Amino acid sequence: MIPLSWYLIAAAALFCIGLFGVLSRKNAVSILMSIELMLNAVNINLVAFWHYHSQIQGVSQVAPQVFVAMVFIIAAAEVAVGLALIISAYKRRETSVVDEMTLLKG
Amino acid sequence: MTSETLVWLIPLPPLLAFFLIVVFTNRNKALSHWLALIAAGLSWAISMVIFGRAVRTEGLAEHPIAQAIPWLPTGTTSLNIGIQIDPLSAVTLFFVAITVLMIFIYSTGYHNYGQPAGQHDHKGLPPEGAEVEDAKGKLVKVPSIEPMYSRFFALISLFAFAMFLLVVTDNLLTLYVGWEIMGLCSYLLIGFWYAKESARKAMIKAFLTTRVGDVFMLLGLAALYTLTGTLNYQEILGNPDVLGQLAGALSPVLGLSWAALIGILIFIGTVGKSAQFPLHIWLPDAMEGPTPVSAMIHAATMVSAGVYLAIRFFPLLSVGWEPGAALTTPMMVMGVIGSFTALFAATIAVAQNDVKRVLAFSTISQLGYMIAALGVGAYAAAAFHLVTHAFFKALLFLGSGSIIHGMEHGIFHTHEHVDPQNMLNMGGLRKKMPITFWTFLIGGLALSGFPLITAGFWSKDEILSGAFKGGQMGVFITLALAALLTAFYTARQITLTFLGKPRSKAAEHAHESKWTMTAPLAILSVFAIGAGWAGIPEDFPGLGGLLPNWFEEFVGSMLHFEHAEAVHSLVPLITSLVVALGGLALGWVVYRGLQRPVDPLEKSLGGLHTVLKNKYYIDEFYQAAFIRPANWVANVFTYKILDQTVIDGILHGIARFGVWLGKGLRNVIDLPVVNGAGDNAARGTRGVGMYLRSQQSGRIQQYMVIAISLLVLAGLVIYFTVGMS
Numbered sequence: 001m002i003p004l005s006w007y008l009i010a011a012a013a014l015f016c017i018g019l020f021g022v023l024s025r026k027n028a029v030s031i032l033m034s035i036e037l038m039l040n041a042v043n044i045n046l047v048a049f050w051h052y053h054s055q056i057q058g059v060s061q062v063a064p065q066v067f068v069a070m071v072f073i074i075a076a077a078e079v080a081v082g083l084a085l086i087i088s089a090y091k092r093r094e095t096s097v098v099d100e101m102t103l104l105k106g
Numbered sequence: 107m108t109s110e111t112l113v114w115l116i117p118l119p120p121l122l123a124f125f126l127i128v129v130f131t132n133r134n135k136a137l138s139h140w141l142a143l144i145a146a147g148l149s150w151a152i153s154m155v156i157f158g159r160a161v162r163t164e165g166l167a168e169h170p171i172a173q174a175i176p177w178l179p180t181g182t183t184s185l186n187i188g189i190q191i192d193p194l195s196a197v198t199l200f201f202v203a204i205t206v207l208m209i210f211i212y213s214t215g216y217h218n219y220g221q222p223a224g225q226h227d228h229k230g231l232p233p234e235g236a237e238v239e240d241a242k243g244k245l246v247k248v249p250s251i252e253p254m255y256s257r258f259f260a261l262i263s264l265f266a267f268a269m270f271l272l273v274v275t276d277n278l279l280t281l282y283v284g285w286e287i288m289g290l291c292s293y294l295l296i297g298f299w300y301a302k303e304s305a306r307k308a309m310i311k312a313f314l315t316t317r318v319g320d321v322f323m324l325l326g327l328a329a330l331y332t333l334t335g336t337l338n339y340q341e342i343l344g345n346p347d348v349l350g351q352l353a354g355a356l357s358p359v360l361g362l363s364w365a366a367l368i369g370i371l372i373f374i375g376t377v378g379k380s381a382q383f384p385l386h387i388w389l390p391d392a393m394e395g396p397t398p399v400s401a402m403i404h405a406a407t408m409v410s411a412g413v414y415l416a417i418r419f420f421p422l423l424s425v426g427w428e429p430g431a432a433l434t435t436p437m438m439v440m441g442v443i444g445s446f447t448a449l450f451a452a453t454i455a456v457a458q459n460d461v462k463r464v465l466a467f468s469t470i471s472q473l474g475y476m477i478a479a480l481g482v483g484a485y486a487a488a489a490f491h492l493v494t495h496a497f498f499k500a501l502l503f504l505g506s507g508s509i510i511h512g513m514e515h516g517i518f519h520t521h522e523h524v525d526p527q528n529m530l531n532m533g534g535l536r537k538k539m540p541i542t543f544w545t546f547l548i549g550g551l552a553l554s555g556f557p558l559i560t561a562g563f564w565s566k567d568e569i570l571s572g573a574f575k576g577g578q579m580g581v582f583i584t585l586a587l588a589a590l591l592t593a594f595y596t597a598r599q600i601t602l603t604f605l606g607k608p609r610s611k612a613a614e615h616a617h618e619s620k621w622t623m624t625a626p627l628a629i630l631s632v633f634a635i636g637a638g639w640a641g642i643p644e645d646f647p648g649l650g651g652l653l654p655n656w657f658e659e660f661v662g663s664m665l666h667f668e669h670a671e672a673v674h675s676l677v678p679l680i681t682s683l684v685v686a687l688g689g690l691a692l693g694w695v696v697y698r699g700l701q702r703p704v705d706p707l708e709k710s711l712g713g714l715h716t717v718l719k720n721k722y723y724i725d726e727f728y729q730a731a732f733i734r735p736a737n738w739v740a741n742v743f744t745y746k747i748l749d750q751t752v753i754d755g756i757l758h759g760i761a762r763f764g765v766w767l768g769k770g771l772r773n774v775i776d777l778p779v780v781n782g783a784g785d786n787a788a789r790g791t792r793g794v795g796m797y798l799r800s801q802q803s804g805r806i807q808q809y810m811v812i813a814i815s816l817l818v819l820a821g822l823v824i825y826f827t828v829g830m831s
Binding site for chain 1: 798800801802804805806807810811814
């Protein structure tokens with residue numbers, strides 16, 4: 001059986017890729033996608049922990065899966081809102097590059 | 107009503123009139139003068155009732171009509187306010203009430219009541235006349251009503267109140283109150299036409315000169331109150347014990363007794379008020395006021411108050427003296443000053459050309475007569491001359507006002523520019539102004555002591571015989587010379603004014619004044635003659651004894667010693683006849699044929715005339731001796747040295763030290779510490795803000811880098827610190 005740490009390492013790697021994408025991508029859509037990666041890295045963690053926890057206890061609980069489902073739902077909602085914002089910003093400013101959206105510059 | 111109640115009421119109507127005019131009726135000229143006239147009439151009526159009752163009272167001197175109520179409590183005792191009518195105040199009340207009423211009536215005419223207001227008249231200047239159309243439609247100039255008519259009546263009402271108060275009071279404190287109110291009224295009325303600079307100067311001069319006397323008088327009052335504990339007449343003057351103690355106690359000044367010192371101090375008050383040498387200088391200048399004021403204040407009443415005080419205090423001034431004995435020090439002072447003033451002022455009057463100024467100097471001279479009479483102990487004679495003089499001098503002044511009005515009428519008519527008061531411009535007014543002429547003649551003859559028919563003769567004769575009988579030959583000769591000069595300048599005045607030919611066109615067109623002015627003249631001239639009959643001496647050849655010498659008996663009862671009529675001599679009588687008739691004749695002869703307005707004495711007397719005309723340069727002397735040094739002290743010493751250098755120097759020094767200290771504190775504490783803290787706090791905040799601002803790039807990824815770096819850092823810190831333990 002694959003040890004838990006492998007899942008966690010994979011999830012951490014995925015998270016770091018996502019984080020790198022968030023910090024380095026110029027396009028807002030790419031950043032949004034990177035956020036999805038980070039969220040899914042967390043989901044992998046959750047599912048991995050659930051699985052190993054069930055194995056040790058011998059019972060399968062449904063609550064963690066609900067938790068993961070919640071993350072999916074919220075991520076979907078977030079994407080919907082995020083994309084709408086990006087489209088709206090693009091319409092106004094003719095760009096989707098975040099570095100050019102510096103309205104809050106001091 | 108009882109006599110006491112009535113006496114209380116005498117001074118009140120004029121006071122009430124004063125307040126009513128000032129507060130309510132100031133705008134309404136007719137109402138104002140009616141208020142004043144009714145008030146004066148009421149006071150006059152009550153005074154006459156009181157005078158009548160006083161005359162009929164037996165032993166009035168010992169038991170005067172008197173009443174007093176406590177006024178100012180002073181610890182266990184109190185200063186009283188009270189009334190007292192004894193023979194002296196009764197006769198004073200008599201002449202004061204009549205002259206006041208006459209002058210009030212005269213004032214309505216003098217200030218042109220009933221005339222239109224002048225187009226160019228200003229408040230504070232004499233009315234210049236109004237232009238109106240006559241029946242033919244031609245513009246003519248007529249006299250115009252005084253712009254400050256109501257104010258005049260308010261002020262003379264206040265004056266009348268003060269005079270009545272002074273006469274009816276029973277103590278020196280209330281007398282002093284009345285005395286000072288009169289001083290104030292005199293000041294205000296001399297400066298009634300305040301827009302004239304000469305009037306302003308005269309009012310200040312009068313006020314300050316009399317103040318000199320008043321200060322000494324106040325010292326006398328204070329000494330008297332300290333020594334006796336009372337200011338009541340009867341308690342001091344009617345009490346031989348008190349007088350004896352005062353005469354026996356030695357004062358710290360010049361070895362005088364207290365009685366002599368207080369007497370002299372009070373007499374200096376008289377010198378100021380009655381314009382005796384050397385404080386006489388204010389009276390001639392006081393002629394700047396309207397003529398009724400000159401008549402009332404500066405001839406008939408206020409200046410009489412000084413003599414009244416001296417007569418009132420004669421028992422104190424003469425304590426220890428009896429007829430025939432050596433004079434006391436105050437009496438000697440009075441004799442010398444009085445007789446000197448009488449002669450001195452008479453010589454000046456000879457060289458004056460202003461009709462009112464002649465009368466002013468004559469007033470000084472006549473007041474000197476009264477003072478001299480007191481100095482030689484002729485007590486009743488002094489009081490007698492006070493009464494007769496008040497009548498004929500009021501008459502003369504009112505007459506001179508009428509003359510001036512007549513001349514002004516002529517000036518309006520001819521548009522000639524002459525001084526309406528200069529006698530050299532007059533002449534021949536006898537036919538133009540008959541009533542004024544006859545009354546003025548009566549007054550003038552009374553003043554010069556025309557024998558037998560005029561009041562002035564009887565009173566003056568009594569003073570001369572008093573001096574002669576008292577053995578004071580120096581006083582006698584001086585007064586006789588003064589009487590000669592008096593007769594001379596009176597004849598000069600009458601001749602220049604009324605007789606001969608007019609010396610100006612204005613005099614040709616002079617016009618008699620209206621009845622409100624001439625009626626008082628007529629009434630006063632009755633008294634100028636008749637008042638003398640009350641005091642014909644018993645030993646007068648021929649006439650003596652036909653009428654009882656009522657006056658001397660009545661007023662003389664005020665003194666406690668018997669009158670010793672020792673010497674019978676015709677010398678004083680002959681002297682007064684000679685000087686009166688001789689002076690009159692001389693004056694008439696010198697001035698009767700005068701054609702041009704030049705005084706013939708100017709040539710014959712030469713330099714002396716200039717000296718006399720300039721009043722012996724006493725004004726100039728005072729100017730140099732007192733006023734200029736006082737100005738110098740005020741300007742150079744007090745202002746420049748004391749004020750500007752010393753006091754201002756100290757103040758400026760303190761200020762400069764304060765500035766220096768402030769600057770120092772500012773540099774040491776305020777700027778570095780207080781300001782520094784505040785400024786640097788602000789600057790620091792601003793710097794931090796500026797720095798943080800540069801971090802606020804608006805780039806979301808940068809924020810995230812920072813946030814995550816900090817998160818990682820915090821994680822590391824927590825891991826290595828919390829995790830380790």
